[in-house]
Amino acid sequence: MARPVNSITRFNMTSLALGLAFLYLPIVILVIYSFNASRLVTVWGGWSLRWYHEFFNDRAMLDAAWMSLSVAAVSATLATLLGTLAAIGLARGERFRGRALFSGMLYSPLVMPEVISGLSLLLLFVALSAERGFWTVTIAHTTLTMCFVTVVVQSRLSALDRSLEEAAMDLGCDPVRAFLMVTLPLIAPAIIAGWMLAFTLSLDDVVIASFTTGPGSATLPIRIYSEVRLGVKPEINAICTLVIALIAVIIVVASFASKLSNARGESAAPL
Amino acid sequence: MPLLRIEGVAKSFGNFRAVDKVSLDIRAGEFFALLGPSGCGKTTLLRMLAGFETPDEGRILLGGNDIAQVLPHERPVNMMFQNYALFPHLSVRDNIAFGLRRAGMPRAEIATRVAEMVALVKLEGMEKRKPDQLSGGQRQRVALARSLARRPQVLLLDEPLAALDKKLRESTQGELMELQRRLGMTFIIVTHDQEEAMTMAGRIGVMDAGRLVQVATPRNLYEAPATRWIAGFVGDVNMFDGQVIASGQGRLTVSTSEAGSLTVSEMWPPVTKNVVSVAIRPEKVRLSRRAPALDEGGAQTINRLDGVVADVNYLGGVTTYKVRLESGATLRASMANTARLDVDAYLAGQRVVAWFTADDCLVLEQ
Numbered sequence: 001m002a003r004p005v006n007s008i009t010r011f012n013m014t015s016l017a018l019g020l021a022f023l024y025l026p027i028v029i030l031v032i033y034s035f036n037a038s039r040l041v042t043v044w045g046g047w048s049l050r051w052y053h054e055f056f057n058d059r060a061m062l063d064a065a066w067m068s069l070s071v072a073a074v075s076a077t078l079a080t081l082l083g084t085l086a087a088i089g090l091a092r093g094e095r096f097r098g099r100a101l102f103s104g105m106l107y108s109p110l111v112m113p114e115v116i117s118g119l120s121l122l123l124l125f126v127a128l129s130a131e132r133g134f135w136t137v138t139i140a141h142t143t144l145t146m147c148f149v150t151v152v153v154q155s156r157l158s159a160l161d162r163s164l165e166e167a168a169m170d171l172g173c174d175p176v177r178a179f180l181m182v183t184l185p186l187i188a189p190a191i192i193a194g195w196m197l198a199f200t201l202s203l204d205d206v207v208i209a210s211f212t213t214g215p216g217s218a219t220l221p222i223r224i225y226s227e228v229r230l231g232v233k234p235e236i237n238a239i240c241t242l243v244i245a246l247i248a249v250i251i252v253v254a255s256f257a258s259k260l261s262n263a264r265g266e267s268a269a270p271l
Numbered sequence: 272m273p274l275l276r277i278e279g280v281a282k283s284f285g286n287f288r289a290v291d292k293v294s295l296d297i298r299a300g301e302f303f304a305l306l307g308p309s310g311c312g313k314t315t316l317l318r319m320l321a322g323f324e325t326p327d328e329g330r331i332l333l334g335g336n337d338i339a340q341v342l343p344h345e346r347p348v349n350m351m352f353q354n355y356a357l358f359p360h361l362s363v364r365d366n367i368a369f370g371l372r373r374a375g376m377p378r379a380e381i382a383t384r385v386a387e388m389v390a391l392v393k394l395e396g397m398e399k400r401k402p403d404q405l406s407g408g409q410r411q412r413v414a415l416a417r418s419l420a421r422r423p424q425v426l427l428l429d430e431p432l433a434a435l436d437k438k439l440r441e442s443t444q445g446e447l448m449e450l451q452r453r454l455g456m457t458f459i460i461v462t463h464d465q466e467e468a469m470t471m472a473g474r475i476g477v478m479d480a481g482r483l484v485q486v487a488t489p490r491n492l493y494e495a496p497a498t499r500w501i502a503g504f505v506g507d508v509n510m511f512d513g514q515v516i517a518s519g520q521g522r523l524t525v526s527t528s529e530a531g532s533l534t535v536s537e538m539w540p541p542v543t544k545n546v547v548s549v550a551i552r553p554e555k556v557r558l559s560r561r562a563p564a565l566d567e568g569g570a571q572t573i574n575r576l577d578g579v580v581a582d583v584n585y586l587g588g589v590t591t592y593k594v595r596l597e598s599g600a601t602l603r604a605s606m607a608n609t610a611r612l613d614v615d616a617y618l619a620g621q622r623v624v625a626w627f628t629a630d631d632c633l634v635l636e637q
Contacts, residue, residue: 166323167356169343171421172373185360 034237051238064223075141076198083149091157118211132214140212141202149194156190274299280329291481304472312481349423355414357402364398388416529600535632555631556604
């Protein structure tokens with residue numbers, strides 16, 4: 001009898017351990033060093049919560065974190081709204097003119113280098129003489145993340161059987177009600193997943209934010225980046241550990257959302 | 272006035288004419304089948320009755336009112352979808368109640384009606400399950416209950432049994448017929464399976480390339496097909512092309528290259544052209560070891576052909592034979608295995624006489 005591929009052998013366990021170490025060892029080290037009592041990043045001085053304490057008293061860092069979270073929340077919400085509408089247009093409006101052009105333009109931010117997007121947005125905001133700050137970053141992040149939402153929602157929509165909406169209409173729903181009562185509940189997991197994707201992308205972005213933000217409204221990644229240039233403080237490790245924790249929570253929620261969608265007998269939204 | 276009148280309905284998709292000037296009357300309480308190969312336009316016609324497609328021309332009169340332009344949710348017609356289209360996020364009960372809630376029926380009445388529907392399709396105890404917790408046959412029942420719940424004037428069924436296996440399909444056919452009789456509702460079913468259409472429907476409309484080519488009872492469709500194409504599409508048939516060389520006393524003599532000269536009874540309406548096809552169903556061809564005695568066909572004229580058994584297929588209830596005629600053409604015959612012991616069986620290579628009466632032949636224009 002052939003041995004199943006997934007059996008536990010010494011070789012399998014070793015390669016699994018090496019693979020996981022390759023991916024997660026840097027993060028584990030970062031988390032451990034965030035509890036380091038020493039002022040020097042590379043020297044272990046015993047366990048301490050000192051740098052977390054320092055972070056929560058660092059006004060500028062806290063402002064940047066708050067800025068980042070609110071930009072991420074607002075831009076993710078806007079991107080989800082617009083991206084879902086675009087996905088519906090693409091998946092359901094098969095016959096409209098210029099559909100190919102629309103879909104190409106919608107997806108261009110996926111392949112466009114961020115430096116170019118950032119620079120062109122900067123030029124636009126300067127030309128409009130818009131005051132750069134919270135709203136310019138939010139708008140920039142919305143344009144960046146919207147296409148990701150569209151990809152996620154559209155793939156879910158096109159996997160959905162058209163005859164479900166027809167059945168709803170057959171049973172007395174007008175087209176709008178059919179969408180709200182049948183399609184929307186079925187694509188909700190994809191919409192939630194899209195929002196979370198947009199949120200983490202926005203939280204993570206340095207390039208576009210650095211082009212479009214103004215003085216006094218730095219996001220967390222920009223702030224960290226400028227601090228690190230002056231030498232890594234252990235406080236950065238603490239901040240990064242908190243961000244990792246936040247993202248871990250989001251990933252767990254997102255996988256629950258796609259589990260929920262599996263339980264409904266449909267294919268899961270790709271993430 | 273029939274319940275449903277389809278008048279000169281046509282529908283094109285781009286250059287493709289899916290439905291070409293179809294006219295058809297359907298009476299209240301009828302079980303009607305639209306039969307045809309895939310792409311013949313039967314599903315498009317059904318979707319126009321449901322309101323998912325709008326006809327380019329013609330009228331659809333339901334109880335005297337033209338509904339051709341009425342939106343699906345405003346028609347007193349419901350459809351059972353081929354893949355059932357059950358709402359995966361709703362339970363069996365909520366699926367069945369969906370249309371009733373949209374109609375604004377009071378809660379208590381909805382509960383009664385749902386219970387009635389659940390009992391009708393024998394799904395008691397399954398009310399709280401989601402569609403993915405049901406078997407294929409159970410899903411089919413939920414879809415049926417959901418489309419019947421609003422008590423539509425006409426129920427449209429799009430290949431309702433296509434997804435079921437053979438045994439289940441046969442028992443479900445019987446249940447559907449029983450249900451239709453009990454409710455006295457009008458059913459229009461679309462199918463590509465001629466046996467299914469013949470089993471269930473009172474009348475069958477055969478479609479080909481967007482046109483309705485014949486509307487008839489199952490028996491007439493099989494025994495008196497209107498065209499050569501229908502004779503070949505519905506059931507199995509031997510077809511010999513030839514020319515009428517003599518006629519008189521209700522008989523035609525057709526000279527064929529493959530089966531020699533055949534005597535056939537004239538049909539109504541009589542053929543108008545000289546070039547015809549003679550069609551004979553395999554079960555009407557009889558085989559014997561010697562030439563039949565003259566009185567075996569009664570007063571009828573008998574056509575006899577000599578040949579050699581080329582192939583024997585034993586199918587349980589019947590055995591089908593391929594007989595190689597002297598011309599080299601093949602004649603198919605099927606015989607019921609009425610005795611358990613094979614006293615009547617023929618073997619491959621055996622010389623036989625194949626014979627059939629003039630009345631059993633069909634004369635069709637080419």
